[in-house]
Amino acid sequence: MITGFRSMQDLILEEFKRSEIKFKLTGSRYFGCPREDSDYDFFTEYTPKTAIWLEQLGFTSGRTLAKRTYDDIATEVVYAHIRGNIHVQLVKPAMIKAKGIAQEIFKSMGYLRPSKRDWDGALTIIKTMFAI
Structure with a gap:
């Protein structure tokens, strides 16, 4: 047993919780x-x-990380912390609400691995609905 040890991942997640940024x-x-x-x-x-x-x-x-793993129309850039094994997609401000809604729709449908095409289609539909 190791006592007094906290992983890099735990430390970073605590910083996220304390931050004013909404992750x-x-x-x-x-x-x-x-x-x-x-x-x-x-x-x-x-x-x-x-x-x-x-x-x-x-x-x-x-x-390159963004294009390899998070290639959708909402993602501006992806940040990675290798030792903490954490990725953060920074989403275009106009798309942040649409990304959250699309994610909720996929989850409610049990669709656990949406493709780039799925994300782009959902984001385009949702963004268009906001414009109406």
Whole structure:
């Protein structure tokens, strides 16, 4: 047994809880199908302040990561903390509400692994509905 030990992941998640930034859980943990080794995935609204805050916590960004794993029309950039096994999608401000609604719809339908096409279609429909 190890006492007095806290993982990097635990420390980062505590910082998220204390932050004024509103992080929304997504990915396998949100959809209710995590594995024992699953990472944590979140999304939040893109602002320069949020990007700087994540970098100060040791997150790095990359368009290649975003294109490989989070390729939808709402995601501006993805930040990853490798040691903490956490990803944060920074979502375009105009799309943040639509992303949350689409995620809730997929979960309520039991659709646990939406594709890029699914995300883009749902986001386009929801964004259009907001415009009406």
